[in-house]
Amino acid sequence: MNISKFTKKDITGVVKIASQSFSGLREKSKAKKWIECNFKAHPRLQYFVAKINNKVVGYILWVEKGGFRKESVWELEQIAVDKNYRGKGIGAKLIRKSLEEIKKYLKKRKSALKAIEVTTGAENKAQSLYNKTFGAKAECTLKDLFRGDEVIMVARFKR
Numbered sequence: 411m412n413i414s415k416f417t418k419k420d421i422t423g424v425v426k427i428a429s430q431s432f433s434g435l436r437e438k439s440k441a442k443k444w445i446e447c448n449f450k451a452h453p454r455l456q457y458f459v460a461k462i463n464n465k466v467v468g469y470i471l472w473v474e475k476g477g478f479r480k481e482s483v484w485e486l487e488q489i490a491v492d493k494n495y496r497g498k499g500i501g502a503k504l505i506r507k508s509l510e511e512i513k514k515y516l517k518k519r520k521s522a523l524k525a526i527e528v529t530t531g532a533e534n535k536a537q538s539l540y541n542k543t544f545g546a547k548a549e550c551t552l553k554d555l556f557r558g559d560e561v562i563m564v565a566r567f568k569r
Contacts, residue, residue: 411500413507416457416469421445423466424459431490433557453515458508460491460500467495470504472512481524482516486540501536505543525566532559540565 416424425442428435435441448455448471460468468491475483491500513523526544530536532551540546546563553559 411467411503412461413458413504414461415511416449416459418449420457420459420466420469421449424457424469427466427469427490427492428488430493432488455487456508456512456515458504458511460504462495467492468500468504470508472508475527478519478521479524480521482521483525483527484512484523486526486528489536501539502543505539509544523567525564528563529555529560530563531557532561534561537561537563 421442424445425438428441428445429438432441435444445457449457454474456472458470458472459466469489470486471488473485473487475485486505489501489504491504509526516523526546528540528546529552530540537546537548540563544565546565549562549564551559551561
């Protein structure tokens with residue numbers, strides 16, 4: 411498996427995975443529009459893809475919050491793995507490898523990672539993944555946000 415930066419060639423694969431993973435992106439034309447819009451917002455928004463035999467099997471979207479600061483805060487906006495490849499560690503690898511790339515990007519910019527925020531469903535098993543891969547801890551629960559109650563998790567990094 412290979413983790414790499416997202417390119418225009420990856421749009422179709424990412425649209426497929428997004429439409430099977432997120433209710434708000436079920437309609438592929440809307441998913442494509444959303445993904446293309448986000449892609450154009452680089453470097454504030456950064457996509458990475460996981461590929462097996464040159465096929466996109468997962469993706470992650472990171473968003474920088476609050477301006478290009480010396481102490482940078484990022485949000486893990488979306489992560490999804492093709493339903494046929496789930497449970498194989500692809501999500502964890504996507505997080506780890508893409509986070510390494512975000513940190514390299516920040517170092518070139520003479521900035522450092524201060525915190526990562528992620529919002530996930532209160533019943534979502536991904537909470538343990540976020541805790542294991544980058545140390546996120548639940549901070550609060552927002553009632554009835556997207557598809558129900560959402561937990562905001564934050565990981566803080568020493569500077």
